[in-house]
Amino acid sequence: MLNIENLHVATGDKPILKGLDLDVPTGEVHAIMGPNGAGKSTLAYALGGRPGYEVTDGSATFAGKDLLEMDPHERAAAGLFLGFQYPVEIPGVSMLQFLRESLNAQRRTRGEEELSGADFIRLAKEQAGALGLAPDMLKRPVNVGFSGGEKKRAEMVQMGIMAPKFAILDETDSGLDIDALKAVGEGINRIMRAPDKGVLLITHYQRLLDYVQPDKVHVLSAGRIVKSGGPDLALQLEREGYAEVVA
Amino acid sequence: MTAPLPTRADEAFRYADIKALGEVWDDLGPPETVEIAAHKSLQQTWLPSGDPIDVKRARIVIEQGAALELYALNAADRYGRIELDVTLHAGADFAFRAANVGSGDATLEVVTVVRHVAPDATSTQTVRSVLGHKAVGSYLGQVAVAREAQKTNSEQDIKAMLLSREATANAKPELEIYADDVACAHGATVGELDAMQLYYAAARGLPPAQAKALLLEGFIGGLWDALGEDSEIAALARTRLRELTR
Numbered sequence: 040m041l042n043i044e045n046l047h048v049a050t051g052d053k054p055i056l057k058g059l060d061l062d063v064p065t066g067e068v069h070a071i072m073g074p075n076g077a078g079k080s081t082l083a084y085a086l087g088g089r090p091g092y093e094v095t096d097g098s099a100t101f102a103g104k105d106l107l108e109m110d111p112h113e114r115a116a117a118g119l120f121l122g123f124q125y126p127v128e129i130p131g132v133s134m135l136q137f138l139r140e141s142l143n144a145q146r147r148t149r150g151e152e153e154l155s156g157a158d159f160i161r162l163a164k165e166q167a168g169a170l171g172l173a174p175d176m177l178k179r180p181v182n183v184g185f186s187g188g189e190k191k192r193a194e195m196v197q198m199g200i201m202a203p204k205f206a207i208l209d210e211t212d213s214g215l216d217i218d219a220l221k222a223v224g225e226g227i228n229r230i231m232r233a234p235d236k237g238v239l240l241i242t243h244y245q246r247l248l249d250y251v252q253p254d255k256v257h258v259l260s261a262g263r264i265v266k267s268g269g270p271d272l273a274l275q276l277e278r279e280g281y282a283e284v285v286a
Numbered sequence: 287m288t289a290p291l292p293t294r295a296d297e298a299f300r301y302a303d304i305k306a307l308g309e310v311w312d313d314l315g316p317p318e319t320v321e322i323a324a325h326k327s328l329q330q331t332w333l334p335s336g337d338p339i340d341v342k343r344a345r346i347v348i349e350q351g352a353a354l355e356l357y358a359l360n361a362a363d364r365y366g367r368i369e370l371d372v373t374l375h376a377g378a379d380f381a382f383r384a385a386n387v388g389s390g391d392a393t394l395e396v397v398t399v400v401r402h403v404a405p406d407a408t409s410t411q412t413v414r415s416v417l418g419h420k421a422v423g424s425y426l427g428q429v430a431v432a433r434e435a436q437k438t439n440s441e442q443d444i445k446a447m448l449l450s451r452e453a454t455a456n457a458k459p460e461l462e463i464y465a466d467d468v469a470c471a472h473g474a475t476v477g478e479l480d481a482m483q484l485y486y487a488a489a490r491g492l493p494p495a496q497a498k499a500l501l502l503e504g505f506i507g508g509l510w511d512a513l514g515e516d517s518e519i520a521a522l523a524r525t526r527l528r529e530l531t532r
């Protein structure tokens with residue numbers, strides 16, 4: 040579903056990803072772990088088309104299409120969802136308005152009909168409820184004044200509303216309390232565990248993987264995937280540390 | 287007899303488009319007079335006339351314990367000017383929420399004098415400018431607090447967003463205070479659309495023009511909160527912003 044070959048990405052002229060290969064087949068959940076500064080968020084941003092993250096070599100295809108040719112909003116409409124490590128605050132724009140306009144923009148890009156106001160509200164409330172986010176928070180400006188954990192829950196609510204084909208989740212588990220971690224883990228399973236979907240989970244900790252069992256675990260270090268394995272690899276990393284496992 | 291046409295040497299016209307003003311000057315007439323009787327309250331909304339040159343001037347007196355809420359959208363294609371001279375008596379309240387939204391080579395300005403002549407009055411001015419192309423948007427605001435006007439509370443909150451390198455924003459809040467027990471706050475900022483916010487919106491599926499329009503709506507939207515997002519002024523401002531980002 041997501042095929043990445045020999046990906047090179049630079050930010051501000053500094054090469055960060057240096058020949059990264061990764062293949063996530065449809066229906067699978069893959070986890071990426073790796074030391075701080077390894078390039079995990081850079082991978083997420085490059086796949087999401089963030090300006091300033093320049094792909095200097097390699098390819099990335101998503102559901103058979105050249106991902107790198109698409110504008111960021113087209114990638115979203117094609118079914119790619121990026122859960123941000125640091126969700127962005129947008130003062131003055133309510134969560135509801137933001138998501139309704141976003142979802143309908145995606146639908147227009149896909150040539151689908153827009154969702155009515157009432158149908159959208161129903162969908163948003165349902166998703167907020169499922170993630171344990173008070174529906175009133177959807178009336179507040181996007182992420183403004185949300186706690187760290189609320190922001191991550193809200194990212195999952197957004198994912199539930201967008202119902203993407205593929206999600207790249209960048210440290211969605213960081214900053215969550217025990218209950219929120221459980222809610223987020225169950226949310227990922229509920230929204231994304233399906234034979235026609237896929238997930239790339241960027242994480243530092245095994246605890247999220249207790250809820251969302253990965254099919255494969257990869258170690259990203261210094262801009263490359265240096266080791267891949269089954270779920271056991273995450274446990275081994277947690278026990279022994281990167282230096283030991285990667286050496 | 288009409289007064290002579292001002293020049294840019296007049297402080298209140300330092301950013302004005304004098305040529306445009308000259309074209310309407312003889313037909314302008316004296317400023318409209320608005321008087322709010324003691325303990326009454328009034329809400330007014332000023333929409334753009336639709337003419338390329340759109341000058342609105344008012345002398346406003348808010349009597350003891352009275353209140354005025356004034357909403358204005360300044361969005362003429364060539365020259366828009368909103369000029370207010372407001373006098374507040376004891377315990378009066380003046381709330382002014384205005385936006386300059388301009389593109390092309392429009393010159394838009396809000397020029398206010400707010401006179402606190404008696405104790406306990408409150409004035410809040412919130413002005414947002416969104417300027418594209420070569421537009422110029424200005425705020426000149428004087429708050430004068432007389433010696434008798436103790437416990438005056440005044441605020442000028444001025445922000446501008448520039449959408450192009452050639453657009454210009456001017457902000458000049460001025461305080462003239464003769465009382466000693468007052469709270470007068472003022473702040474002015476100029477900025478650009480935030481790249482990370484734009485990217486976040488794009489990542490959720492919004493095409494660039496729509497993402498910009500949404501962020502700008504957020505920037506000025508708070509002005510009309512009390513009127514609701516379906517009010518005529520909010521809808522008109524939204525339309526203007528969409529035109530600006532297309």
Ligand SMILES: Nc1ncnc2c1ncn2[C@@H]1O[C@H](COP(=O)(O)OP(=O)(O)OP(=O)(O)O)[C@@H](O)[C@H]1O
Pocket residue numbers: 050051053055073074075076077078079080081082091124
């Ligand atoms: N805009 C930028 N300009 C210069 N360097 C950058 C920029 N963005 C990221 N980097 C650098 O790229 C490297 C990889 O950063 P990235 O955020 O991808 O790491 P990460 O693996 O996500 O780390 P973490 O686990 O701490 O989130 C870091 O050394 C970082 O400082």
Ligand SMILES: [Mg+2]
Pocket residue numbers: 079080081124209
């Ligand atoms: Mg990161």
